[in-house]
Amino acid sequence: MSAKPAPTLQRVRSWGMVQESRSYVVSPRTVEEIRDVFAAARGRGCSVGCRGGGNSYGDAALVADGFLLDFRQMNRILEWDPDKGLLRVEPGCTIREAWRHTLEDGWWLPVVPGTMEVTFGGAAAMNIHGKNNFKLGTFGENIVAFDLLLTDGRLITCTPTENREIYLAAIGGLGMLGVFTSITYRMKRVHSGLLEVEPFAVASMEETFELFDRLEADADYLVGWHDGMVGGRSLGRGLVHRARDLKDGEDPDAATTLKLSHQNLPGRFFGVIPNSWLWAGLWFFLNDPGMRLVNAMKTWSGRRHAAKGVYRQAHAAYHFLLDYVPGWKKAYLPGGLIQFQAFVPKAHAVRVFEKLIEHAHRHGHPPYLCVTKRHKPDPFLMTHAVDGYSLAMDIKVTRRGKSAVWAMAEGMEELVLDAGGRLYFAKDSVMRPSTVERAYPRENLEVFLRLKRELDPDLLLETDLFRRIFRPLLDARPTKTPGMTTSSSSGA
Ligand SMILES: Cc1cc2nc3c(=O)[nH]c(=O)nc-3n(C[C@H](O)[C@H](O)[C@H](O)COP(=O)(O)OP(=O)(O)OC[C@H]3O[C@@H](n4cnc5c(N)ncnc54)[C@H](O)[C@@H]3O)c2cc1C
CATH class of the missing domain: 3.30.465.10 (Uridine Diphospho-n-acetylenolpyruvylglucosamine Reductase; domain 3)
Known part of the structure; x- marks a missing residue:
């Protein structure tokens, strides 16, 4: 029987490396060990937060001065x-x-x-x-x-x-x-380890979403990449990739392509430089002139690539492009990065996304990476998805320029909220309680806050994100709620 995991005091960073908190990190392996952490936290009067892989860009998986359950x-x-x-x-x-x-x-x-x-x-x-x-x-x-x-x-x-x-x-x-x-x-x-992928060059946001509309019925996946460094008549230029799962029989070599060995991401750049070193080279380009060059080159090579038409690509290679260069975010050091991902209803998306990029340019913090996707609503209470599109923008944060980025983001939030859009907690660093009150249907927010009080009346579970956004909303509401019942309880 292995010893119970002991908490260790650690500084834990957000994925974007902008926020950091000191927590007692515990790595439970059983449900009983999680219960022990609840008891210990109650004994010390502190909170408990959860952490998975730590891939949320902001403070969603941090808890200052609390117990952090690391589930890895x-x-x-x-x-x-x-x-x-x-x-x-x-x-x-x-x-x-x-x-x-x-x-x-x-x-x-x-x-x-x-x-x-x-x-x-x-x-x-x-x-x-x-x-x-x-x-x-x-x-x-x-x-x-x-x-x-x-x-x-x-x-x-x-x-x-x-x-x-x-x-x-x-x-x-x-x-x-x-x-x-x-x-x-x-x-x-x-039915295959491969997808059929087709790239398209696009000249604007408008063209992107017209293309999404046209391709949607015959696509299993759709994603747009945009050169966030350019404005004016080039604003929104980029590439769209449509991908489709192969049907049974379309891959004569399916037994081979489904093998794990067929899904390995390349470990070396040009077969020579280990990919794990690439972030250091990228660091030299992580500035406005460097990213203008990188985005322009990607636009140019993308157009040539689009002209070649359809090709087949392994699932892992298609989906996890960002994993090709392990640790690439370190190129954003010392300040780190935030991501601003806006979800905007269909009718307003083109104009809002154009304005967001223009706004970022005006404030001198252009997005180094811009990605668009198509979304639809879902039944979950606090969901970010709308019937429309999202634009994700990676924004570099410098130590001295942090407050300027936050001020810029306030204006960006306004643009999104005015259009009936939402932001996404997994990517968020900047939302305020009032943002959530405007972005989410009032009824959903009230049910969520009620459930929080009913299921966790002592507010034991907290994260830095929760404290920043939801705690003030809870504090502003009366605490008395009727008890609730749950079925099929098991365990203690
Ligand atoms: C390079 C990159 C690409 C990404 N691409 C996408 C994308 O395409 N689409 C997308 O939607 N997101 C994307 N994300 C965001 C990512 O998917 C989310 O932030 C996701 O929640 C991270 O999961 P994680 O395991 O790292 O959890 P963490 O970031 O560690 O935690 C996320 C949340 O889950 C909670 N949590 C963790 N474990 C538990 C548990 N056992 N019980 C209860 N709560 C728990 C944490 O408290 C926290 O609130 C991307 C992130 C990165 C870094």
Whole structure:
């Protein structure tokens, strides 16, 4: 029997390296060990936060002066049914570990983010999306069931029909209602280890979304990349990639392409330089002139690439482009980066996205990376998705320029909120309580706050993001709420 994990006091950084907090980090391996942490935190009068792979750009997985549950060691695959495609995992299991377990049986995850280091717990808590949000919905829409440990020690099972209200609130609930201890996930059947990919050059945002509209019916995935360094008549220029799953029989070599060895990302640049060194080279380009050059070169090579037409690419290579260069974010040091991802209804997206980029240029903080995607609404209480499009912008933060970036972001928020849009907690560093009150339907927000009080009356579960945005909203509301009942409780 191994010893219980002991908390260690550590400085923990946000993924974007802008925020940092000191926490007592504990790595539980069992539900009982999480209960022990709840008890210890109560004893000391401090909070508990959850952390998966730590891939949230801002302060979503930090908790200053609290216990931080780091789930990376609670990562076992509990059950795999290759006939039904159902996978049950512990919360610290990563997207990488999941597809590596199932692909050779012909199953891939229906929803994956841009990095495979994300865990199931983190993906559920943020209800993440992929390049196919318009087609297969969000991560949460493919969760068949989960076990949630409440702060009073009860372990409850939630499904779309059992404890439905909590199911809809805990998915996308920022880890604030309880701790996911296991997740059952519906995988997607694939008949090849390859996707068919088609690139298109686009000259503007307008052209991008016209193209998205035209391609949507025949696409399994759609994503746009834009040169965020240019304005005027070039504003929005870039590339769109449409990808499609191959149907049964379309890949004569499926038995080979489904093998894990076919999915390895290249480890060396031009076969020589280890990819893990590349971030240091990138560092020289992480300034306005350097990024103007990099974006212009990508636009130029993208046009040539688009002219060549359709090609086939391995799933991992298509989805996890950002994992090609491990540690690339270090090129943003010493200040780090934030990401601003705006979700805007269809009718306003072109104009709002153009204004966002222009606004960033006017403030002297142009986005070094701009990505667009197509989204659709989902049933989850605190979801970020709307019937429209998103624009994600990576913005460099310098130590001296931090307050200027935050001031710029306030103006960007206004543009998004005025258009009925939303921002995304997984990427957020800048939202204020008033932003959430304007962005989310009032009824949803009130139900979420009520559930927080009912399921975690002592507010044991907190993160820095929760303290920044939701705590002031809770404090402004009366505390008395009627008790609530949950079915199928198990455990203590
Ligand atoms: C390079 C890169 C690309 C990305 N691409 C995308 C993308 O395409 N689409 C997208 O939607 N997102 C994307 N993201 C964001 C990322 O998917 C989310 O931030 C995700 O939540 C991170 O998961 P994680 O395991 O790292 O969790 P963390 O970032 O550590 O935590 C995220 C949240 O989950 C909570 N949490 C973690 N474990 C548990 C648990 N067991 N129980 C309850 N709560 C828990 C934490 O408290 C926190 O609130 C990207 C991030 C990066 C760095």
